[in-house]
Amino acid sequence: MNAPEPKDAFKVVGTRPIRPDGVDKVTGKAIFGTDYKAANMLAGAIVRCPHPHARIKSIDTSKAEAVAGVKAVVTGADFPSVEDTIVRMGETSASTVDMAQNVMARDVAYYDGHPVAAVAAISQEAADEAAALIVVEYEQLPYHIDINESFKLDAPAINPNLKATGLAEGEKVSPNVTTKFPYAKGDADAALAGAAATVTAHYTLKPVHQGYIEPHACVVSWKPDGKIDIWCSSQGAFNIRGLTASFLHVDIGSIRVMPLEIGGGFGGKNSVYLEPVAALLSKKSGRPVRLLMSRSDVFRASGPAPGAEIDVTLGADAQGNLVGAKVEFVYSAGAFRGTDAMPGVMHAICHYKVPDFSLIGWEVLTNMPKHAAYRAPGAPQVNFAVECALNELADKLGIDPIEIRLKNAVGPGDPGMMGAPLGNVGLIECLEAAKAHPHYTAPLGEGQARAVACGSWMNYGGPSTASVSLAEDGSVLVATGSPDIGGSRASMAIMASETLGVPYEQINVVVADTSSVGFSMVTGGSRTTYATGIAVIDAANAVIDICKQRAAKMLDVDVSTIEWIDGEAVETGNGKRLSLRQIAEKSGATGGPISFEKGVSPLQHLPGYSAQICDVEVDRETGNVSVVRYTVVQDVGRAIHPAYVEGQMQGGAVQGIGWALNEAYIYNKDGRLDNAGFLDYRIPVASDMPMIDTVMIEKANPGHPYGVKGVGEVPIVPPLAAVATAVGNAIGKRMRDLPISPERVYAALNEG
């Protein structure tokens, strides 16, 4: 393993150049999902179920097909059967089978917004008119929006075929339980019985949407030769390719996905919604088909993150050392099984040294859209409960909230998430920096209060591919398979520039289509700068090796006499230099064009930690909460492009603050989503936020040539507890239910 170089040795890493995609984006030239148009393209429309749970008795498409300009209509009957998919995908098929049904309902629609049919026509007006003429006969079925209702032993089953995982032999549970994930060490009950102080409390959260600005959109062309072209924005073109291939039972290689610019994803664009439907409409009509979601569709049928019911007991000795913890939570999954229970358990208390604990994560179906990953999926909910409880415990023991965290924080060598010893992690440094920050001791104004919270996220590595090639004039071209959500083109250019010794401005980075670069996992899990970065660095180093060989040939010397210095081949001894341009210009005569593609799958990623300080001011007459000062301290590894790292820290904090204060899915009495728009689904607006101060703790990851850890997710984890505790401190009540809307604060201030 390469040890990271000391920071001073870097020339480009740690600088803040303008992002390569910046000018296109601020001048409106960038092509996002909704911008793309193909020649002869048809407009599509999707018919969505208006009920929370209904059997589809019949679908009559005859009137729709008779509308002038309609070229194709599809329903669930046009998709390969679920049984065929199970046969094809084998035993690991559960999530694929679920997603295939989520894309288009078959016999049963599971939520308000579930697609039941789709139309393609020569104009959007004709498609919309035809969609409105599709007659679906429904038999409404019992449904659950509320987690507690769905979790009851005798609750009606949402999906009678569901088989729960993780249950003990013979364990009786609700038929809607998808997963039980228990994880324990020692005897938590005995440890808590011996604690000097304990806190036991119940916490609740509603599902929240990722809130990306760009709605889902795609254009798909199923061509006469059976090949399928897809243009769409997503967090992973390869993911769109693989899932579409499995839903439609075609070979992966027959699909080519052209990634468009993405206007936010936050985990919600790892999923596939429109592409397989547009593909079938295109196959039937013989023309490219575009499908777009409206904002209402986005809320009704994509996202959200799980809502939760959480019970926590924490116990500590008189000095504040945690002695035991019990955490049991139930997360909603939406209409199909989800994946957040396990990371919820993993991130519940892993940032602290707790000798004895019992953690149980449950997940239940609810008649809502199939839940999707959202920035540190599964972690913020449970962290909210645990960090609020820890703040209560600190108050009970009369210990400063940062002190109690410092007493318990994990450091290098301590057991990590699932017991393995931690590497070069920086939670302790984050807490110390927070304690030393002027914010922590600044005087508070009238009606103001302060709180802190901290949290962790595991981060990830995994498969990525990058190619580095030289143009005839020595220009450097970098292609990756990783969609650029948070400035990854800039980071890749910086790492290529650092490695090659070529100025940043001479590096040209593109996000390539799925037929032009090797497989790359989604941009998610805070993995891209780490894993794709390693692919870029490895490919750049391989290009250096090739250049050295070519230079040796040109100079007629042995390659061992060539060194690579500042982007040039230098012959040791006489100092004769050949520039990248000179080498590239002669490459045709020295062995051919110079390029290298590298596939990697690194797993030496390290978890990230963040400690955050929040000041709020509460209007005691109205219950309105203003966040008046906010500081994010984060262990970021080496910051390749510090401005974009700080941007991630600020963005994560803002999303967490929105989650704490105003965001929530609201369903009406008929089980329909009642706030499917940005007016009544309230993400923060700019004027709601103070400047979010950032402090980067750069504790390098030895498992990356430049020390990268992931940075995108952990900043959303602590804000929920930081805000809730601060509001509670301001009004002298504990705020255990999110969102903390003005009305809830008012009620807390005026209750008995």
Next chain:
Amino acid sequence: MPSPAYHAPDTVKQATDLLAANKGARPLAGGTDLIVQMQSGRSAPAAIVDLKRIAALKEIREEAGYFAIGAAVPCTSLKNNKALAAEWPGVVEAANLIGSVQVRNRATMAGNLCNASPAADSVPALVAAGATAIVAGASGEREVPVEQIPTGPGRTSLADGEFVTEIRIPRQQKGSSDAYLRSIPRTEMDIAVVGAGASLTIDASGTCTSARIAIGAVAPTVLLVEDAGKALVGSKLDDGAVAKAMEAVSTACNPIDDKRGTIAYRKAMAGVLAKRVIQIARERAGGN
């Protein structure tokens, strides 16, 4: 789906003729409500009569007894009229809470009034100000107190073919001012959970000689709470008088429970906001 016919008349007469001749036609001022309703399928007018080419409707006139604000004047422009902003800061602020900057560069107060949302921000301020609307139709013009224009959510007292050409706000007397506040969970880009407007006149002795309090989003239409005004007139706006006005406001409320707020919270906030707008209007009036 047929596109509606689009007309852009140059005079009020042409506009009323077009509205009379096209059943199902809708007048268009800023379009920030109408076009959104058309795009979402909630409204499908047969024709649109755009008022923005009618020169007279694009001006703010300062007459001897009143300000006349044309139906096509965008909310942002209100801020640029120094006399209006000085005499009716509450009205100008209320109109400039609607939507976003971009929306307010198009949206008009007449449109805000005729959209007939109980939560319309400019309307409680206009009602408190004693504003009137000039309504034009085939049979000529009439002047109506603004509170008589909306009759319920999305419904108005305008007859077929009628439209509001201007809003008139009386010139302010000495010792007078106004204020508007709303309750929203965020700081902007939102819709009032409750809104309250106050217009006060205070004499040299500090006694309130006239008071109009109006509240929004707590009933099917914006309400003028006469009892709240009565509680203040003759008082020195002492705590007791203000408490009586708050009580009158909470009693007048007839809100609904919905995703934006409960009945109990709305009633409580109506009182709190009434108190605050009375305080702000009082401070402003002291300087006039």
